[in-house]
Amino acid sequence: MLKIWGRPNSINVQKVLWTADELALAYDHVPAGREHGQVGEAWFAEMNPNRLVPVIDDDGFVLWESNAIVDYLARQYGKDGFCPTDARQQASARQWMDWATFTLVAAMTPVFWGLVRTPPGQQSDAAAIEKGIAACQAAFRLLDAQLKERAYLLGDSFTLADIPLGCAVYRWHALEVPREELPHLEAWYARLRDRPAYRARVMLPLT
Ligand SMILES: N[C@@H](CCC(=O)N[C@@H](CS)C(=O)NCC(=O)O)C(=O)O
Incomplete structure (x- = not known):
C-alpha cells in the first residue's frame, strides 16, 4: 500500500x-x-x-x-493523458514543474513567511516581502501568457504540469497581496477549483 x-x-x-x-x-x-x-x-x-x-x-x-x-x-x-507519453510533452511538463519550484515558489516563499509564518511580536522583512511580490507578479504575468491559448499548461487537458503551479496559484490568492488582473490565469484557476481533489487538498487555510 x-x-x-x-x-x-x-x-x-x-x-x-x-x-x-x-x-x-x-x-x-x-x-x-x-x-x-x-x-x-x-x-x-x-x-x-x-x-x-x-x-x-x-x-x-x-x-x-x-x-x-x-x-x-x-x-x-496515471491514465487518460494525465502523464504525457510524448517526449516533448514530458519535457514541457518538467519545464513547468521546475519553473514552479525555482522561479514562482522561490519568489513567493519570503512573502508567505513574512505574512503568514512570522511569529507574533517578531518583525517581518518588509523589503523581502515587497521584492517577492514584484517577482511573483512578473512570474504570474508569464503564466497568464502561457495560458492565453490553452485551457491547461500543456494544452486542452489537465496534466501533472498543472499540479505544482496549481498549488502556487491558490497560495497566491490566499495571501493578502495586491494582484493584477490576469484573465487567462483566472480562467485556469477557476477550472482547477472545479476539481474536488484540488479543493480538498490544496484550498486549505494558510498556516
Ligand atoms: N524540494 C523539496 C522541499 C521539501 C521541503 O522543503 N519540505 C518542507 C515542507 S514544504 C519541510 O519538510 N519542512 C520541514 C518540516 O515540515 O518539518 C520538495 O519539493 O519536496
Whole structure:
C-alpha cells in the first residue's frame, strides 16, 4: 500500500496528496513535519536524509522530492493523458514543474513567511516581502501568457504540469497581496477549483 508522509499545510505535500487523489489511489497518509514531528526520528532520516516532507513508500520504493513523487505517481498510475507519453510533452511538463519550484515558489516563499509564518511580536522583512511580490507578479504575468491559448499548461487537458503551479496559484490568492488582473490565469484557476481533489487538498487555510 502506498504511504505518504507530510503535513497537509505544506505546499510540497499538497502536490503529492492532490496527485494521489486525482489518480484515485488508495493510500495511508501520515502527517509529519513541524508540529507533527517524525522528521527528527532516525527511521525517518533513513527514508529521507534531508529530514523533509513529503516522502512516499510505495510497496518498498521510497522517494522524496515532491516533483519527483508527482512524476512517479503519474507515470506509474496515471491514465487518460494525465502523464504525457510524448517526449516533448514530458519535457514541457518538467519545464513547468521546475519553473514552479525555482522561479514562482522561490519568489513567493519570503512573502508567505513574512505574512503568514512570522511569529507574533517578531518583525517581518518588509523589503523581502515587497521584492517577492514584484517577482511573483512578473512570474504570474508569464503564466497568464502561457495560458492565453490553452485551457491547461500543456494544452486542452489537465496534466501533472498543472499540479505544482496549481498549488502556487491558490497560495497566491490566499495571501493578502495586491494582484493584477490576469484573465487567462483566472480562467485556469477557476477550472482547477472545479476539481474536488484540488479543493480538498490544496484550498486549505494558510498556516
Ligand atoms: N524540494 C523539496 C522541499 C521539501 C521541503 O522543503 N519540505 C518542507 C515542507 S514544504 C519541510 O519538510 N519542512 C520541514 C518540516 O515540515 O518539518 C520538495 O519539493 O519536496
